[in-house]
Amino acid sequence: MSLNIKAFGMTADATETFSFETPHFADTSELRRHLERTYPSLTFMKYSIAVDRKITSGKSTIHDGAEIALLPPFSGG
Amino acid sequence: MSLNIKAFGMTADATETFSFETPHFADTSELRRHLERTYPSLTFMKYSIAVDRKITSGKSTIHDGAEIALLPPFSGG
Amino acid sequence: MNTHKTKSIFVEGPVSPAFIGASIARHSSHTEVGAHSIFLGQVRNDIIDNRDVKAIEYTAYDEACNETYLEIREDLFSRYDLCCLHVYHSLGVVKSGEICLFVFVSSEHRRDAIDACNELVEKIKSKLPIWGKELFNDTTSQWKINI
């Protein structure tokens, strides 16, 4: 299966799209490594990875069909 | 000289007027004694005496022509 | 907007929501402002000993209020980074559901606006010689006590 990734804020500047697909990765550390190889400017950005709308930290499992989002620091209000 | 007294809130219920005159008294303690003899229900009320718009406590001197006001606890807002 | 001059904080009767909306609209020209903190006091339909509060009638020692308000205002401007600050308090009868107090504090940043507004509301309640008389539906009344 593939993963659907949403990119927000400055991470979308790096990926040059708000939404894209990647192959499935077992956890967020592997996914992060893949993303930063594919979009090198992500390496210089601070961002969290949300799995099914919950922010993860460190290495979190990614189940099949999870909704993934890249979240730079929030700046609403 | 006489003193001009303004009564506010429930103290005006006791004096039955918002503004009245008394003879001059040397200090707020003497004035308070006079007022409570004249309007006995004041005795049961909590109120401060303001002299020239400043709230006094205890025994404060009253100069000639001072503006006196009787101030029960505030309840604005 | 009159950020400097302050004649009187009093308005006759309730503060209308349209007036509040218009005050907010006027502040769009203050492009240095990032945060507005607003407090509104609304007359509550309290039930006291089976009597409904249908309105509050406000009276004030005007001259003393305005003097004390100016002191409070200067003190807040000296301790917080504020763009402007406005207070409107009703005199006379304000029915339940209507607004009797409108406090409006603006700053570049939210902490100053929120903290100054909060402090200002407490000072209005505790320091300004204003009295509310609760008018009940059965034509009786009693002097309000702030808690």
Place this chain on the structure above:
Amino acid sequence: MNTHKTKSIFVEGPVSPAFIGASIARHSSHTEVGAHSIFLGQVRNDIIDNRDVKAIEYTAYDEACNETYLEIREDLFSRYDLCCLHVYHSLGVVKSGEICLFVFVSSEHRRDAIDACNELVEKIKSKLPIWGKELFNDTTSQWKINI
């Protein structure tokens, strides 16, 4: 009042002062309310490296925002004595001087309204996945950083 249902906190473009006035007016039927605490975020005309911020463009992770907002809301209702609570946040372009955030908290008593509003504003800033991009007068832009 709709304390339970909450579809979305988002509105397209700025929040108008007239909308705020109308929201306040609607609350006059809530005669149990004694205090409204309102926070408004206004886009500041900051000058950064000699460039004027003429607008901020907001984007959000909508679904995650609304979920997190519901949690924040339930937590506040469980800890404060509130009558109602409303949040409106802009999406898209909001020009300097215009309002991008409207937080409206009502309670019987002022302490609950003020404290809950204050906490809610901090949580909106720190917990909701929303991003602002500062658009400068020279057509450049940069992602906003909340402090």
